[in-house]
Amino acid sequence: MSDFELPLPGRANFEELTADYQLILSQKVLVEFLNSLAAKAVVLNDQRQLVWASQEFLQFLNAEKIDDLRGARFGEALHCVNSRTSSDGCGHSESCSVCGALRTVMLSRKQKKKLSGECRITIRNGEFVTSLDLEVTSTPWTLQQRPFLIVTVRDRSSEKRRKALERIFFHDVVNSAGGIQGALQLLSEFSDLNEARDLVDLSRRSSQDLVEEILAFRELKSAEAGQLTARPSAVLVQELLRQTIDRLQHHPIAQGKTIELVDQSGMSTLFTDKLLLERVLINMLKNALEATSLGGRVILKAVLETQEVVFSVHNEGEMPREVQLQIFQRSFSTKDPSRGLGTYSMKLLGEEILRGKVSFRSGPEGTDFLLRLPQAALRSA
Structure with a gap:
């Protein structure tokens, strides 16, 4: 090694x-x-x-x-x-x-x-x-x-962080803005309302992705500076899971792949920050989808255990041991230089802000990222 x-x-x-x-x-x-x-x-x-x-x-x-x-x-x-x-x-x-x-x-x-x-x-x-x-x-x-x-x-932390954020930010923003631009260009050439409706939906999703990328990096920067605070409320787990999948169902990273939902939360409710929890789950899903080949599947699962809900995302690949030892470090990435920070972000938000526990396991049967979140983790916040 x-x-x-x-x-x-x-x-x-x-x-x-x-x-x-x-x-x-x-x-x-x-x-x-x-x-x-x-x-x-x-x-x-x-x-x-x-x-x-x-x-x-x-x-x-x-x-x-x-x-x-x-x-x-x-x-x-x-x-x-x-x-x-x-x-x-x-x-x-x-x-x-x-x-x-x-x-x-x-x-x-x-x-x-x-x-x-x-x-x-x-x-x-x-x-x-x-x-x-x-x-x-x-x-x-x-x-x-x-x-x-x-x-x-x-x-070199500030320099590395700035360069990484700039690379990833501009990569994702340009992709989303390019999708909007392309859809609007095609839209201007259509006269049939039914044909145009699909392009309008594509433009809407691309603009939503663009806003989400901007908000995600703002939250990460605030969390690193210790300036991000949770805004807890009652969150229905079943509803959150379906909304999270809906957010990624049409994302380019999910094209040609299946996201399967296994909900064993028993209609449970969490007292937590819904937006930040959704951000962690999206990062977990994105990470799994990036590691999944076309035709493959990713499983999003929620299980109710004693006083806590365990979220997990499974993909069928196995991480090399050397990767496992560095997976939550900020500047480490198995992807190209324009990617990264996803696992670091889920660890930072999931543990430091949401007061849960983020972990993973990887072997021949596949890789699972897990978030254990007490049902009342932020009740006293």
């Missing part, structure tokens, strides 16, 4: 970390230089633990002093969500095998040369989960026969 071996467990003790810290402080020119960089800089020991960090790096993590971070590994310092999934910490979970930062550091140490790479990392800051796109550079360095790595980090 990865082109490097995951590191062996083991950490330096407090005395060793303190000795390394004092050793680096003795290199006053180096310390001053690293503190002058616009990039965030750290010095790691041979066990990938932070020994020293620049002021830029400390400010990036809202840390007051290096004592708050010394001994932590890179992902642990950043509060990577995967750093706690293994008892050995950062670098030892299955997800770490596709980590760009770990790959850069390990290969730099092994090859004994300066290397750079990109890292997509999902971090938890209190109750809020966010994704970062980092550019990581690692340079081996030996001081008094002790091996270190000087690692610099540049946060």
Whole structure:
């Protein structure tokens, strides 16, 4: 799966970390230089633990002093969500095998040369989960026969997000606007009212898609900034499911494919934000339809369990394991550069705003994306 071996467990003790810290402080020119960089800089020991960090790096993590971070590994310092999934910490979970930062550091140490790479990392800051796109550079360095790595980090998140949103936004908007333009052009050539009616319907659906794309990106941007709040109301699940399918039934992505509904919600009602929930379900369906060949089918299902409704969308394809490990990261996509953000968006809206749980499972029998939503998740909102 990865082109490097995951590191062996083991950490330096407090005395060793303190000795390394004092050793680096003795290199006053180096310390001053690293503190002058616009990039965030750290010095790691041979066990990938932070020994020293620049002021830029400390400010990036809202840390007051290096004592708050010394001994932590890179992902642990950043509060990577995967750093706690293994008892050995950062670098030892299955997800770490596709980590760009770990790959850069390990290969730099092994090859004994300066290397750079990109890292997509999902971090938890209190109750809020966010994704970062980092550019990581690692340079081996030996001081008094002790091996270190000087690692610099540049946060490219805003740049990456802007470019991704622009690509996807303009891709979808141009497609929708092009559909409207084409339909209106043909409409101007018809004199028969019955023939024109179908084109009017096509124009209406294309204009609706255009508005929906604009609203979707506005909501995503607001959610990332922590400015999106839910507007809960009573939602009849059965009605919501049918409306969601109707929204996509004539979408170009659904042409030549079947959307099957399995409603086992028992006429249940949710207290949630209907528009945002519909947005998550649409993203789940779009993701499944994009992975489905012509003639294939996608199943939208709702099941009532104890005090919660479980929505799921099934397609018959199986995701490669490497894709599964990165599926909810913001800038990761298995599609062309004009696509992406769908799974990231469903995770962000479904969990951070709607207070549900978004997950997936994939195997030889197919792939399912699931949203578990307590019936009264937003009752106290």
